[in-house]
Amino acid sequence: MCSACWQKHPGRPFIRGEHLRDQLSDPPTWLGDFVAHVAARHCVARACGFVTGLGRLLKDEHSNSPQALLERSRRPGRSMGSFARALEDFFTLHGLALPTDQAERLAAGRRGRRLEAVPEPLRQAVAAFDSSRMRAQERARRAGTRPRSNHTLETALATMRDLARFLVNERDKRDWALVDVHDIEAFLAILPRGRKRRLTVLRQFFRFAQSQKMVLVDPTRQLVAKEANGFRGRTLALDQQRELFRRWTTDEHVHPHEAVVGMLALLHGASSSEVRMLQINDIDQQAQTVRLGKRPHPVPLDPASWTVLQRCLAHREAWRTDNPHALVTKGTKAGRSPASTAYLSHVLDDCGFPPRMIRSTRLVDLVNTMDPKLVAAAFGMDPQAALIYLADSIDPTREVVLPSDRR
Template sequence: MGSFARVLEDFFTRHGLALPTDQSERLAAGRRRRRLDAVPDPLRLAVTAFDASRMRAQERARRAGTRPRSNHTLETALAILRDLAHFLIAERGKDGWELVDVHDIEAFLNTLPRARKRRLTVLRQFFRFARAQHLVLVDPTRGLTGGEARGFRGVTLTLDQQRGLFRRWTTDETVHPHAALVGMLALLHGASSTETRLLQIDDVDDTTQSLRLGKRPRPVPMDPASWTVLQRCLAHRESWRTDNPHVMVTKGTKAGRSPASTA
């Protein structure tokens, strides 16, 4: 389905003129199938069973109204298991999950140290499933740690740099309204890019000059500078003549209702 077809689907379903297609689910199923097909034959059966159990859990969560795992999460897990299977056969000479030991897992995790925590989480889930299904006798991930220190580890800006950005976002008319809004909400209100991207018109309260950001329990009051930047962003949105409910609307999302991409 192309972009124009997706826009038409969104329009007709929003106005009750058609039922939504299962396009996204079919695409996700195809991505999972390709990852499963890439797992070497001797190790594929267990990974396929693991994927089927996760899909059943996703469906149960949807029926129960809880938070199901996203398709992206399921696909990422399959990609990690695919990489592990290739590593076991090519580097460790093992073609059965029952042969895997803690040294194999440690060697695999060391191939991408920065992804250690995410990979280890998936491997723990898989080997718990494998042990419950009697595919392995011992969980080789038991006792391993993520090895990452808690807390923020990124680069921070000096106070002078923060003041320079504040002046730029609030006084420079050449700065794009989206850039200014993302910057101001992050700098003064600790908003993540996801919270800003998902911000909708209904989340803006003109009476109290506050925003509902993400899952925060209470509205966030806006200071005068942040409110002014938000008004610039809303004026930019009005120029698109769009029905998209989000505050930040781009050329690629003005015809639909999805949020702006991370890019």
């Protein structure tokens, strides 16, 4: 066998695994299963590299328990490396080790970068505010309640970073005790559409600062959001909806992921998160239904949506993956994690419309033609969330004419 053929031979990882077993005085019982795991999910060269990397860890003087091996395999930095991810997938799948805290490490790094961007005179108070929210998140996790997500904490820090920069650069104030209501109003006027969201964060911070005696007066106490609690987003016109429907059902050059995300949003009001977390077990081939997110009942699919979903599943079969999710990408085919949030946010870029705009079009239509409570029950939403999409106009074709009006 020539070198080129040997490099592509599918038995290379297993031969290397046997050589490794012979070199170890006490080989782990799961070694053969790991070799088979990586050989089925990766190319020959990468699978052999993983076996070689595992051999280096097993031959050192440290513990060879699965959890210890997993921790030592991680690379420093923002990515723990493909070898560590392969070990994590194998150990967690077989119940040999707990998942790593890589997500928490990345979140801590993002929060740290936001804190470093806060001007030095105002940084200590913001850091104390972040520490208190992190403790509250940990208490909520232990109590089994709903803790703040890492994204919420990072967004709050970004708002405080922007406010601190504004106070130092525009107002020449380097102490939180000097901040007054006029400073807050000027800061909120920079992004009028984000006033309500930013004001919520500022109220939380100044309540914390007042409790810690950092400020004497809360400058946000008398401020109001001045924002109507209603839907103000953009929606698609009828001809635009028809154009998208034809694109996703007739154009064979459209990527299957774009088609399935778009069709489920256009006809069934599915969010990107619901499609992202959709698994093969959630699809009923006999009844032609799918389970989306927290919806209480399976969602029956129309023939067009079902055809698009089958095309997506056929694309998934070409990857030859064990990933349980319906949407499998090049980066997730070897593991079991869902597609990234960033991938879903750009999957509809070619059609020219964002997923939220397409989903909002469907929700606005359903809420204004049906009972909002029924829509909320069907979608697993809070009734107040569905009422946001209720327009304040009356359809003249559905207006009830009273007898007194006829006279």
